[in-house]
Amino acid sequence: MRATLRWAHADLRAHRGQSLFVVLASAGIIASLLLAVAMFSYAANPWQRIFTQSKGAHVWLHTGAGADPSALSGLDGIAGVSGPYRTGRATLESRGVRASVALRAADTRPPEIARPLITEGRWLDGRTDGADGADGVVLESSVARVLWAEPGDSLTVAGPDGSARTLRVAGVAEAAEPRYRPGGEPGIGWVLPGTFDRVAPKSTGQSVGLRLDDPADIDFTVQQAVTLLGADRVAQVTKWQQARADAGGDDRLLGQLFAVFGLGALLAAALAASGAISARIRGQLRDISILKAIGFTPGQVIRGFLVQHLAFALLGVTLGTAAIALLGARIPGRIGEAAGVWQDLPGHTALMAGVPAGAVLLIATATGLAAWRAGRVPPVPVARAALPSAAPMTSLGRRALGTRVPPALVLGWRAAFPRRPRTLITVARLALPLLMITVALVAWSTLDLFRSHPAHVGVPAALTVRAEQPGSLTEAELNRVLTESPGVAAVHPGVEVAALVPGQTGTITLRGLGTAGAPYPFAVVEGRPADGLDEAVAGQGLLDLLDVRVGDWVRMTVEGRPQILHIVGRSIEPESGGRVISTTVDTLQERDPELRPDFQHLVLRPGTDPRAVSSALAATAGGALEIRETANPADRLEPARGVIAALIGVLALIGFIELLTLISTGVRDRGRDLLALKAIGLTPRQVSSAIVAAAGFTAMVAAVLGTGLGVLSGSWLVDTQGRSSGMGAGIAHVPPTLLLASVVAGAVLGAVAAAAVPATRTARRRLADSLTETL
Structure with missing residues (x-):
């Protein structure tokens, strides 16, 4: 053990830069995870955040004036x-x-x-x-x-x-x-x-x-x-559980969304830490061979690496945790606010201790695997020529050199993809944070779609109008007032009733919207709109509840009378958990000729301000109308915007740490090839360009792979969430191509910028300094 500790100390002194990088990488990863947890706790349960910040009351007593x-x-x-x-x-x-x-x-x-x-x-x-x-x-x-x-x-x-x-x-x-x-x-x-x-x-x-x-x-x-x-003086008691339950649906939706992001961030952080440790151990294979040649056993080598990297992990975790605990609340913007509030939320202490402990366990597992591989290194160093660092030059590469393609690009591509399984692992590790960033962008774009184009998510009408007193306005007068209002594109009458499902074991919502001559613009994503008598569209929640599909007939009971409808399409239904079936008012009046519309849905012209229309209608009708804004599902998801933006920053930090690991490994490997590159006539500038190109090509392939899979994964995740909530699949919106291209370009430019300085320093090394790299 004494010899192991002495070697660990000597190794630390000889590789101070590598050791510092591992410590800082661990600290950055822990800080990122803790910030992510703080953001999740801040936004996934908005009621708890408000209750904690405001020192909310657990009980509200409403009494008479004499109490x-x-x-x-x-x-x-x-x-x-x-x-x-x-x-x-x-x-x-x-x-x-x-x-x-x-x-x-x-x-x-x-x-x-x-x-x-x-x-x-x-x-x-x-x-x-x-x-x-x-x-x-x-x-x-x-x-x-x-x-x-x-x-x-x-x-x-x-x-x-x-x-x-x-x-x-x-x-x-x-x-x-x-x-x-x-x-x-x-x-x-x-x-x-x-x-x-x-x-x-x-x-x-x-x-x-x-x-x-x-x-x-x-x-x-x-x-x-x-x-x-006095019991006679207390009119009402409101407990805190009632308020929490009132916001419970929003908490569940946000919690499920952020749980997926949290697991992705944790996996990306674990792979980044594992990559940094494995890269450092691979860079010391020659030293391991020498240690075995002088008598170190495989067990001593494994223990040596475990002692070192567990010490690095503990130091990095301590630094990262202390930084968030002391300075997290001082970070500007939403992240700092979340870190400050998180300290007062329930479960803070357990998460503050559990996340670092879990990270140390993951790092210890990764270190154990890498150290086990180090223990299997043969005691005789293998000549570098016997283990080529890159794949042989292909015919395509030779033709590229013959057509005067810059040698730095050809050699950089060859170095970036040497046909090794390790190359796939490197690309996958770098692609994972970019994949999660793209998933977050898909969620962000979907929220923007909810806000900017609500008709695409089942909310085409901006206003709902009812007569304040039934009979105060005739149906013709109401239609005239609404249609003559500037900014109103269409007026659709509506009626909503409760219906008993087959077997009369539960109730659903039956709506009549629009008429056969002026159908309501439902957001139909499967099948077709209802344009005939006895035809209807249904939400995903209703299809799941009744175990039916588009094309089936459904029999229900409305006020003691049967109503049979043919489901011809599935629509996006953000209300009532999707347990809504909608047809035309004409179809419902066929069953009950005395039925009259209860409300009117107003579809406004593009760019029209609903507030201005509401004010104009109120002035025209003289207070005879009750006007309400149609609920938009984006309102309850608005807290997710700040969290998604912060999550992108956290994932970008994890990706940057992974990128630094990639660059350090690439610079070390290309440094070993310095003699050969200079022997074939490459200048120091061309050598550094080849190293930078290798990092850029790897980042480009990882970014293209990550964004492509991220678009597919994000669309699937959002649609799956919509299906489980009853709203229905088909709501996912892919980010603009320009935004996705900027993610790829940012990753490539970041890799090139990060690799420029170490590549230039490596290319200027003297030949005599590189002779030892041949073993």
């Missing part, structure tokens, strides 16, 4: 109290859109517990009062999205005396409470006490939030609080 919640802070297990806030319901209107909101009277200083996280604008500070008498309001983000409200916009609210008042949006905030959904519980808005007195109804209640020391004691704590306040 006194001040004594709640003295209960055992209460870590903090938010409020109490005077609370009253109001209806806010903006651009013809109305939303029910529970207004809370808040101070100019945000609370410490259940603090609203301002994402746009600012908190209430009294500066929102203007010459028009408008008061300020901060809206929860889900309400603001429904109302299309941004900081500075004006909202209309009816006061206690029935007169209309104006509120100006001061800011938009996120809160770890149940989101607003039309027709469900009201949203949340915060106003100053004076504003509350002017706009809230006279019969108000109170809301108080409780943050607990132990969330597991929530039921016992609620019982204590209700007993203290």
Whole structure:
């Protein structure tokens, strides 16, 4: 063991540059993995992030005005109290859109517990009062999205005396409470006490939030609080599990998406670490032979390499982990924010210890395999001539030299692909990060498609209009108002009913959209649109639920009457988990002649602002219409954008480390051929050009392979996710060709730039320095 340690120490002193590279590579890989985990934790569970950042309340108690919640802070297990806030319901209107909101009277200083996280604008500070008498309001983000409200916009609210008042949006905030959904519980808005007195109804209640020391004691704590306040004075109790469940669908979708990226990043990092270690051991085969010649056993050689590289791994892992723990939150942008929030999220300590421990285990496994191969090296060095470093010159290469192709390119291609299995492994290791980057770009492009062309993903209508009071407008008058509105391209009547599936064991959504003369523009990706009576298109969720395919007939029961439809196509259905079957209004009226449309879907002309159309319709109809923006599935996936961008950066760092390993190996191998290259007449510049060309060719082939497979893998992944969610396959969008070409060009230029300096230094070595490379 003493001899092994002495040799390890001597080897470390003799190869300081290689040792430093292995340590830094390990540190970079660990830092990349930890940043990736931080981003996943930040975005895959947005509700948990908001709850942690805002110090959210585990329980919200909604009481009558006569209750006194001040004594709640003295209960055992209460870590903090938010409020109490005077609370009253109001209806806010903006651009013809109305939303029910529970207004809370808040101070100019945000609370410490259940603090609203301002994402746009600012908190209430009294500066929102203007010459028009408008008061300020901060809206929860889900309400603001429904109302299309941004900081500075004006909202209309009816006061206690029935007169209309104006509120100006001061800011938009996120809160770890149940989101607003039309027709469900009201949203949340915060106003100053004076504003509350002017706009809230006279019969108000109170809301108080409780943050607990132990969330597991929530039921016992609620019982204590209700007993203290009086059961007759507590109107409603909202627990944190309800808010988390409300956002659970989005968390699952994002979690599945990021889990795939995380596994890919982990595999790429493991291969990069393994490649760096294997390359270093291959570069010391001559030293290993000498060690065996002087009496070292294979076991001593294996132990020596294990001791060295485990020490390097521990040092690199420690440096990378410490860098993220101390400096991660100071990184600019979304990555730094994620690293800072991650420290307070559940599971942080386990991941902070588990990821480095797993990386050390992977590095130890890779080192053990490489050291085992080192132990099998013969004790007599084999002459370099007996082991050619490259494949023999092919006839194509000789013809290329004969046609005056620069020798550096020919020799660089020959060195990049020497017809060895190891070459395939090298290309595969470098292609994996590029493959994952391309998969991330496919996901990004798909999100852009959702946002820019919603008609391609089953959302052709931008607005949904309903009559505020049934019978207030006749069907002809409503159609005239909608069709004459500027910017409206088409108006499609619609009706939606619940239907019992065959066997009457569950319900599905049956929709009638459009008419036979003006069919609704469904996004049909399989089969054809429904253009005749008794024909329908269905979502993937419904096909899976009923175990049917396109072309089958389906019998269902609607209000006690049978409805038989022929499924002629599969459409993209982002609502109700895809458990939707859609036909024309004419088909449903054939079953029930008294059936009348409940709403109208408006398809706008390209480039038309939905807000402007909504405002115009509201002014024309005089408040007789309820106008809502059609939900876009991109809204719930919006947090994924920042994570995908950060993930691309992390994968690029892993790919760069892999590229440095490739270059160091190539420079070492070409350095051994220096005598032969100079003997046939190549200048130092041509030698360095050959080394750089070899790195560029390898990166080019790996980039083309990685991007090609990435496009296929990314499309399959997105479509598989769409199929499992019920929306259906056919939503994947391939990135533009120019973007994919830029990924390939970036990889090649990065390889050329990284190889330029070491290649030039190697080409300038003296001949006498290279004589030892012949063994």
